[in-house]
Amino acid sequence: MYRDEILDLYKNPRNEGELDTDHRAEGENPNCGDSTEIFVEIEEEEIRELKHRTDGCAISTAAISILTDEIQGMKVSEVRELDRDWMLDKLGIEVTPMRIKCALLGLETVQDALDR
Amino acid sequence: MEPEKIRQDFPIFQEREDLVYMDNAATSQKPRQVIERVKKFYGQENANIGRGMYDLANDANNAYRNARRKVAKFIGAKPSETVFVRNTTEAENLLARSLEIDGEIVLSRMAHHSEQLPWRRKAEEENLETSYIETEDGRISLEDAKRKITGETSLVAISHISNVFGAENPVEEIVEIAHENSAIVVLDAAQSVPHIPVDVKELEVDFMCFSGHKMLGPSGTGVLYGRKDLLEEMEPYQVGGGMIRKVTEQLVEHEKVPEKFEAGTPDVAGAVGLGAAVDYLGETGMKNIYQHDRDLAQKIVEGLQGIRGVNVLSPEHSNLVSFTAEFAHPHDIAEVLNQKNIAVRAGHHCAQPQMDELGVSGTTRASPYLYNTEEEGEKLIEAVKEVKEVFDK
Numbered sequence: 001m002y003r004d005e006i007l008d009l010y011k012n013p014r015n016e017g018e019l020d021t022d023h024r025a026e027g028e029n030p031n032c033g034d035s036t037e038i039f040v041e042i043e044e045e046e047i048r049e050l051k052h053r054t055d056g057c058a059i060s061t062a063a064i065s066i067l068t069d070e071i072q073g074m075k076v077s078e079v080r081e082l083d084r085d086w087m088l089d090k091l092g093i094e095v096t097p098m099r100i101k102c103a104l105l106g107l108e109t110v111q112d113a114l115d116r
Numbered sequence: 117m118e119p120e121k122i123r124q125d126f127p128i129f130q131e132r133e134d135l136v137y138m139d140n141a142a143t144s145q146k147p148r149q150v151i152e153r154v155k156k157f158y159g160q161e162n163a164n165i166g167r168g169m170y171d172l173a174n175d176a177n178n179a180y181r182n183a184r185r186k187v188a189k190f191i192g193a194k195p196s197e198t199v200f201v202r203n204t205t206e207a208e209n210l211l212a213r214s215l216e217i218d219g220e221i222v223l224s225r226m227a228h229h230s231e232q233l234p235w236r237r238k239a240e241e242e243n244l245e246t247s248y249i250e251t252e253d254g255r256i257s258l259e260d261a262k263r264k265i266t267g268e269t270s271l272v273a274i275s276h277i278s279n280v281f282g283a284e285n286p287v288e289e290i291v292e293i294a295h296e297n298s299a300i301v302v303l304d305a306a307q308s309v310p311h312i313p314v315d316v317k318e319l320e321v322d323f324m325c326f327s328g329h330k331m332l333g334p335s336g337t338g339v340l341y342g343r344k345d346l347l348e349e350m351e352p353y354q355v356g357g358g359m360i361r362k363v364t365e366q367l368v369e370h371e372k373v374p375e376k377f378e379a380g381t382p383d384v385a386g387a388v389g390l391g392a393a394v395d396y397l398g399e400t401g402m403k404n405i406y407q408h409d410r411d412l413a414q415k416i417v418e419g420l421q422g423i424r425g426v427n428v429l430s431p432e433h434s435n436l437v438s439f440t441a442e443f444a445h446p447h448d449i450a451e452v453l454n455q456k457n458i459a460v461r462a463g464h465h466c467a468q469p470q471m472d473e474l475g476v477s478g479t480t481r482a483s484p485y486l487y488n489t490e491e492e493g494e495k496l497i498e499a500v501k502e503v504k505e506v507f508d509k
Contacts, residue, residue, distance in 0.1 A: 001451065001455075002448070002451075002452065002506055002507075004509075007506070007507065007509065010507075011507075030464075030468070031463060031464070032446075032447050032462070032463055032464075032477070032478060033446075033463065033464055033471065033476075033477025033478040034445075034447075034477065035477070055477065056445065057445035057446075057447040057448050058444070058445060058448045058507075059447075059448070096451070099447070099451065102447065
């Protein structure tokens with residue numbers, strides 16, 4: 001589970017920071033205490049830029065790093081359609097049932113931010 | 117005490133030879149003696165209790181009554197003061213529903229949600245004030261207790277040992293302050309009754325709640341101890357069969373305590389199993405268990421403190437070890453430990469306000485019990501060192 005790539009993304013998260021945008025949402029997994037705030041800049045129905053502030057475990061932090069890289073440039077409508085399988089596939093590791101929530105925290109928060 | 121020998125009594129350790137089970141604050145494993153006793157009840161004594169006129173029902177009744185007697189004796193109570201419930205949470209909810217109070221409720225910052233939420237709901241519904249005694253180095257602050265418990269206080273609900281820290285709170289002192297202010301004390305003993313000798317008369321608490329499944333008993337078993345005069349004054353929590361003396365169209369007469377609080381068919385087999393668990397603990401000796409759990413926790417603390425970046429939150433003389441690490445999130449630590457077959461808990465331990473106060477999202481918690489060995493403690497320490505190696509790369 002803790003492949004080098006995941007550990008690297010945990011220790012050096014991609015796209016950390018904040019953006020001045022209305023499309024922002026906070027997400028948390030109260031059970032494990034993971035929390036994130038994601039900022040999305042949308043231009044002409046496309047994801048222009050993403051930033052996040054995350055305080056989480058290796059799985060959630062790595063997933064958010066991958067996610068924020070992957071969806072830059074995607075259409076808003078496409079991002080709304082992304083599901084759990086897509087996220088787990090991008091993460092590329094076997095995630096135990098207890099950790100699926102960690103892996104999905106970022107995606108759910110981004111989709112929430114799009115609706116703001 | 118010989119944990120290696122004790123382990124032989126627990127079938128799960130034969131089934132899962134490499135398992136290092138250190139999540140005992142959540143629930144304990146069960147010895148053969150308890151499993152066999154439950155099996156014997158279903159195989160040889162099963163009938164509903166209370167009503168049957170036949171021999172089998174009599175056997176079931178006796179088994180249930182004996183179990184209550186054993187559990188009551190184990191905590192220094194009378195059987196009439198010992199109510200069987202499902203778990204600590206249910207005991208707390210029963211109390212919050214049935215106990216009439218009209219003043220302020222004093223809780224503690226470290227409170228487990230189960231000893232906090234029933235009282236918060238009561239306060240909200242009945243417009244009662246609440247306040248929280250602060251935590252000081254993993255224990256309820258006696259200084260703050262003196263400030264918070266006043267003449268306005270009706271009820272003080274605290275835990276004997278916090279499931280976050282594992283240290284014994286100054287219960288006797290708090291009881292004294294509460295009683296000086298004519299307040300009732302409810303003790304959550306879910307983490308103490310399994311680990312240390314507990315006597316309700318010595319502690320002088322008015323109510324005490326604990327779970328059977330954390331002390332080798334079956335899941336679905338718990339106990340509410342209550343001072344008899346208080347239990348007698350209280351309205352029943354649930355009504356129905358088994359808790360009435362007489363019912364007419366005009367009138368309902370309740371059974372005496374404790375039956376008044378046990379509406380419907382109880383978990384008879386569970387209670388019988390809990391009786392066997394209490395026998396097992398009694399034969400092993402609570403003082404021995406107390407010493408063993410603390411010694412092992414202390415060894416784990418010493419080992420962890422030798423790892424740079426680990427911060428142990430449990431104070432001295434705790435019976436469990438709660439810790440955080442700069443190099444990894446609690447869930448990641450637990451996950452790596454799991455890969456080495458070591459079962460520990462990670463998270464907020466049902467005490468979110470306490471986590472907020474500590475400024476952490478959660479901790480990793482290793483909670484040993486009578487069957488855990490020093491060797492297992494060392495395995496745990498080695499595994500945390502490996503977590504550091506993985507994450508510090």
